[in-house]
Amino acid sequence: MSQTLSAEFGTAHVAHGVGRLTPMIMSKAKGVHVWDEKDNKYLDMTCGIGVTNLGHCHEGVTKAAQEQCATMVHAQVNIGFSAAYLRLLEKFLPHLANVHPSLDSVFLWNSGAEAVEASVKLARAATKKQNIIVMQGSYHGRTMGTMAMTKSKTIYGLGFGPLMPGVFSTPFPYYSQFGLPESTPQSELISSSLHQLELVLAQQTAPTDTAAIILEPVLGEGGYVPAPDAFLHGLRKICDKYDILLIADEVQCGMGRTGKMFYSEYSGVRPDIIVFAKGIANGFPLSGIASRKELMDLQKPGTMGGTYGGNAVACAAARAVLTAFEEEKILDNVAGRSKQVFDFLDKFQKTPAGSVIQEVRGRGGLMVGIQFANPKMQEAQQAHSTAGLNASSHNTTAAEAWQYHPSDAGEQLAPKVVQACIKRKMLILSTSCFDVIRMIPPLNVTEQEMQQGLEIFAEAVTEVAA
Numbered sequence: 131m132s133q134t135l136s137a138e139f140g141t142a143h144v145a146h147g148v149g150r151l152t153p154m155i156m157s158k159a160k161g162v163h164v165w166d167e168k169d170n171k172y173l174d175m176t177c178g179i180g181v182t183n184l185g186h187c188h189e190g191v192t193k194a195a196q197e198q199c200a201t202m203v204h205a206q207v208n209i210g211f212s213a214a215y216l217r218l219l220e221k222f223l224p225h226l227a228n229v230h231p232s233l234d235s236v237f238l239w240n241s242g243a244e245a246v247e248a249s250v251k252l253a254r255a256a257t258k259k260q261n262i263i264v265m266q267g268s269y270h271g272r273t274m275g276t277m278a279m280t281k282s283k284t285i286y287g288l289g290f291g292p293l294m295p296g297v298f299s300t301p302f303p304y305y306s307q308f309g310l311p312e313s314t315p316q317s318e319l320i321s322s323s324l325h326q327l328e329l330v331l332a333q334q335t336a337p338t339d340t341a342a343i344i345l346e347p348v349l350g351e352g353g354y355v356p357a358p359d360a361f362l363h364g365l366r367k368i369c370d371k372y373d374i375l376l377i378a379d380e381v382q383c384g385m386g387r388t389g390k391m392f393y394s395e396y397s398g399v400r401p402d403i404i405v406f407a408k409g410i411a412n413g414f415p416l417s418g419i420a421s422r423k424e425l426m427d428l429q430k431p432g433t434m435g436g437t438y439g440g441n442a443v444a445c446a447a448a449r450a451v452l453t454a455f456e457e458e459k460i461l462d463n464v465a466g467r468s469k470q471v472f473d474f475l476d477k478f479q480k481t482p483a484g485s486v487i488q489e490v491r492g493r494g495g496l497m498v499g500i501q502f503a504n505p506k507m508q509e510a511q512q513a514h515s516t517a518g519l520n521a522s523s524h525n526t527t528a529a530e531a532w533q534y535h536p537s538d539a540g541e542q543l544a545p546k547v548v549q550a551c552i553k554r555k556m557l558i559l560s561t562s563c564f565d566v567i568r569m570i571p572p573l574n575v576t577e578q579e580m581q582q583g584l585e586i587f588a589e590a591v592t593e594v595a596a
């Protein structure tokens with residue numbers, strides 16, 4: 131084995147600031163499997179954080195990328211129109227029209243964070259207003275702008291300030307964000323969230339200063355929480371009332387992950403700008419925003435663009451992704467596998483070992499959040515409900531319960547289950563906050579592969595819960 135392909139070499143020379151789930155050296159991958167340098171085979175329930183949605187090295191995508199490599203790699207978008215870009219749009223525009231027919235103008239970029247920043251630039255240019263409202267628990271990226279907009283965990287921005295100013299936050303309609311019990315009716319959470327948003331607009335950033343509200347329609351790193359339709363409708367109403375743009379960051383929940391091409395299709399709520407990345411090119415760096423032409427046209431030529439945005443190979447790969455969605459009926463498979471996952475977890479949750487699972491979240495797709503009962507969070511909630519009476523008798527604050535890191539997870543079960551899965555040669559991730567595991571298999575995972583993944587997961591939970 132070459133010295134180069136060792137964790138020691140990696141540790142010595144790869145930046146220390148990159149968090150890493152395992153010391154494995156990922157050497158090749160196909161479909162739902164990844165191999166390390168010693169040829170150990172892992173079942174991949176991460177898709178490289180929701181990216182390789184059609185499995186690793188999908189045949190059609192690989193072929194399209196190879197052909198494009200031999201034709202033209204770099205069709206720089208400031209020089210002229212790129213044929214690969216236009217061919218991708220031909221196939222992609224109908225999907226955007228399913229979200230809303232107004233989404234007819236597209237800007238392609240490389241990463242999710244860049245695309246989020248592009249959406250902020252567009253919102254500011256179009257409205258001539260500056261401030262942005264984000265949701266608590268959100269993750270939008272690691273650039274100076276998106277770090278300021280990320281509110282899932284302090285570590286992402288820790289020590290990097292001052293960050294982009296003009297970012298305000300408001301709670302997502304999820305019980306933990308209010309320190310309320312799980313049994314709190316959804317309608318109450320929605321009205322509390324919308325009320326808090328109105329307060330932010332009354333007390334912190336005036337509507338006349340506020341360019342946009344951006345949200346992940348399914349909170350990703352913040353715990354895999356789907357936004358209820360009524361909440362999205364409420365947001366739309368507030369945006370319309372105050373002339374504020376609504377931006378849907380579908381970087382993680384888009385591209386078929388939730389059973390529709392975009393999660394926004396469930397509610398039918400029109401975003402003014404939609405942001406996409408990750409699954410669009412199955413691993414090639416491609417991202418972008420779509421909006422209506424009259425908004426996009428408010429950004430003057432020369433104000434958008436960059437060297438690599440909309441790379442031709444990535445565009446060809448993305449077109450092949452969309453072809454595969456049609457030809458392989460990917461969304462039908464998502465529906466079937468989603469039912470399989472939820473049925474399995476429902477049954478498992480009723481067993482003694484599975485009773486440590488508090489909630490299984492998701493909406494008809496393969497973006498599944500598995501929330502473990504978290505004694506610290508429950509204690510913090512209790513402390514809240516008795517605050518002022520005998521709060522001092524509780525030793526966990528909400529902040530402590532919320533902001534954990536895998537290395538000091540203590541009683542948290544998710545990080546332990548993740549490690550127990552890895553021991554069984556299955557890759558799986560937790561989310562950044564709460565005690566949640568996210569199961570994000572490829573959208574074309576077979577019934578048998580999915581079953582294997584679920585059984586390994588159940589074994590891992592059983593071991594950890596014992």
Ligand code: PMP
Nearest residue numbers: 241242243269270271350381382
């Ligand atoms: N938005 C969301 C919702 C994300 O999940 C992510 C990545 N996890 C990003 C933005 C940032 O994307 P990237 O890492 O490609 O910059």
